[in-house]
Amino acid sequence: MTRPLLLSVLLLAGIAAADGSDAWAQSNGGARALAPGVKVEVAPAPGSGSAPAAGKVDETALRYYARIGDGERMEAEIARLRALDPGWEPPKDLFAPQPTAAGVDETPFWNLMSAGKVAEARAAIAEQRRKSPSWQPSDKLLQELELAESAGRIRSASDTKRWQEVVDAAAAQPEAVACNRLDNAWRLAEAYAELKQTDRAFDTYKTIVTTCPKAKERRDTIFKASRHLSPERLRELSALGATANPATGEDYSAVRSAEAELETGRLLERLGNAKPGALSAGDLSRVQGIVRDKQDADGAIALGWYFQKQKNYAEAQSWFTQANEWTPSDKAAEGLVLAYNGLGDKAQARAAAAPWKGKSSRIDQALKAVDPPRGPSGAGGGRSAPQGPSELDRALARHDFAECLSVIRSTIARSGPTASLLQQRGWCLLELKRPSEAEAAFAEAQTLAAREPAREPAKGGASAAGKPGSRSPAASGLPQTATPAQENAYGQAIARLATGDVTGLTRDLPRANLTATQRAEIRASLMATEAGRALEDKRYNDVLRLLDARKELEPEPRNLGIVRGWALYNLMRFDEAYVQFKSIDDRLSTEESREGLSTAWKTIYHDW
Helix, strand or coil: CCCCCCCCCCEEECCCCCCCCHHHHHCCCCEEEEECCEEEECCCCCCCCCCCCCCCCCCHHHHHHHHHCCHHHHHHHHHHHHHHCCCCCCCCCCCCCCCCHHHCCCHHHHHHHHCCCHHHHHHHHHHHHHHCCCCCCCHHHHHHHHHHHHHHHHHHHHHCCCHHHHHHHHHHCHHHHCHHHHHHHHHHHHHHHHCCCHHHHHHHHHHHHHHCCCHHHHHHHHHHHCCCCCHHHHHHHHHHHHHCCCCCCCCCHHHHHHHHHHHHHHHHHHHCCCCCCCCCHHHHHHHHHHHHHHCCHHHHHHHHHHHHHCCCHHHHHHHHHHHHHHCCCHHHHHHHHHHHHHCCCHHHHHHHHHHHCCCCHHHHHHHHHHCCCECCCCCCCCCCCECCCCHHHHHHHCCCHHHHHHHHHHHHHHHCCCHHHHHHHHHHHHHCCCHHHHHHHHHHHHHHHCCCCCCCCEECCCCCCCCCCCCCCCCCCCCCEECHHHHHHHHHHHHHHHHCCHHHHHHHHHHCCCCHHHHHHHHHHHHHHHHHHHHHCCCHHHHHHHHHHHHCCCCCCHHHHHHHHHHHHHCCCHHHHHHHHHHHHHHCCCHHHHHHHHHHHHHHHCCC
C-alpha cells in the first residue's frame, strides 16, 4: 500500500456564530470564518502577524516522529512549524540521536500517546515529576497530551450520542478538530446534524472540503455528509470540494464522482419501482455510466428490469448480458431468458437458461414463458394446443408478488386449494417479508400434498414454482430431485430462518426431509447467521472459521465480506482488513464498505 500524504494543519472548529467579515478575521488574530459558526485558523502570510523568532520553535514532536519513522506525522509537523515561522527550516540533524534534557527521555510518554494510552501517559509524566522534581515536560508534549485528551472527549461523547458535549469539547479545543484529526471534525458535523442544527453541520462539512487539501478526505467527507444533508446541499458541497483551494498534485475529480455515486445509489433504489419513463434521460445516463465504471452486476440487473418493464427488450437484454458477464448468476440469466423471449428469440432464451435449467427455480419459472405448458387434449383427441403463460406465471415473471397472492386467492376461491398453489403462496409471502405466514402456507401445502396423487418431483432441490433468492447448485453440479414433501420442508426451513429460529432449525436440520442441495443451502445460511452472532459476541476467530466453512458451500456475498473484514480488523490483522474492505468498496462503494475502509486505513496510518 502507498502511504498517504499528510493533510494540512488548517484548524476546524464549530465555535459560536460569526459573521464571516474581513473585520471579524482581522480582530481574531488570523482566523477567518468561512461559514457561520465555523472558525478556521490559518497560517499568517510570510512577513505578517507576530510569528515567533527563528530558532524558537519547539522541535520535540518533530524529532520524535523522525525517530520512530512516522513520515506522515513528521511532514505535518514540518508544515505546522513553517506556518509558525516561515523562515524556519527542518534541522539537518533531524534523524541523528539527540541528548535528552535534564536526564529524562520523553520517548516513553510519546509512545504511550501514540498507542492511544493517554491516561497512562499522563500518569507516567506525573510519576516522573515525582521522581525528578526539577524536571519539566516539554511544552510540545503537554500540548499534544491536551489535544489527545480533547480528542478522546469528543470521541467518547460522540460514541454515546451526547451531541452537545461534542460541540462543547470542540469549542474548548479547536485544534482537536483539525484537518489532521478529520474523524473528530466529522463527529462535530454529525453532532450539529443530530442537534437539528443542519446549517452548522453543512458549514462544518463545507469548511472541511474547502480547506483540507487531500482529494480523498474531501471525497470521504461527501459520503459522511450524505447521511445528514439533502441532495441539493450535497451537490453544493461537492462543487465546492472539487474547486476550492486546490492543492498541487491533487485530482479532485473523485470529489465530484462521490456525489454522482450517491445520486446513482438513490436512482438505483428507485429503479425497481419506477414506472416507464419515470426517470429522466439524464438520470438514466448517470446510472448507466457509473454502473459500467464499477462493473456493478446488481446495478446492471436493476437497469435490465427497468427496461424490461418498459418492454424495451433489446436494452434489457443488453444489461442482463452485461451483468452475466461481470458476475454470472441465475438472477442475470433469468432476466436474459425473459428479455430474449420478449424479442421473440426463443432459441437464445433457452441457451441462456441452459446452465441453470433444473438447478434454479428462477430459471425453471422463466422458461414457462418461453415454452408454455400444454393444456389437456381437445375433445377430438388431437394433439394439445399450446397455451400462453398463466396469469400467475405472468405475475411471477414481473416479480409482482402482491399480484401473485391475489391470483392465488382468486384461484382457490374459484377452484379450491392445491398443494402447488399453497406452496407458491409460501414463496410469494417470503418475498413480501411475511415469513410466519409463509411457514404456515408451506405446512398447509405439506398436509394437502399427502392427500393428492403423487406427481413427478422437481429438479434442483427447490420449489419449481418460483422460489425466491435461489442459490448456486451443489458443488457436484448434478441436479437432484426433490419430492413435494421435500420442497415444502425446504420452504418451511427458509421461513424459519427468516423468523430468526436459528436454534430450533439447527436442532431439527439433521432430521429434516431435505435433498443434499437443500440441506447445504440451509447450512450455509445458518453459518452466516452464526458468524454474525460471533461478531457481536467478539468471537472473531469463530467468525473466520464459520465464514471459511461456509465458502466451501457457496460463494461469499457482499454482506458477509463486510463481516469478514471486521473480524480481521478486530484480530488486529489490519492490512488484511484493509484489503478486504477495499476489494468490496472498489466493486460498489456503500456506507458500510467506506466505513470499514476508512477505519482500517486510519488505524494502519495512525490518522486519528
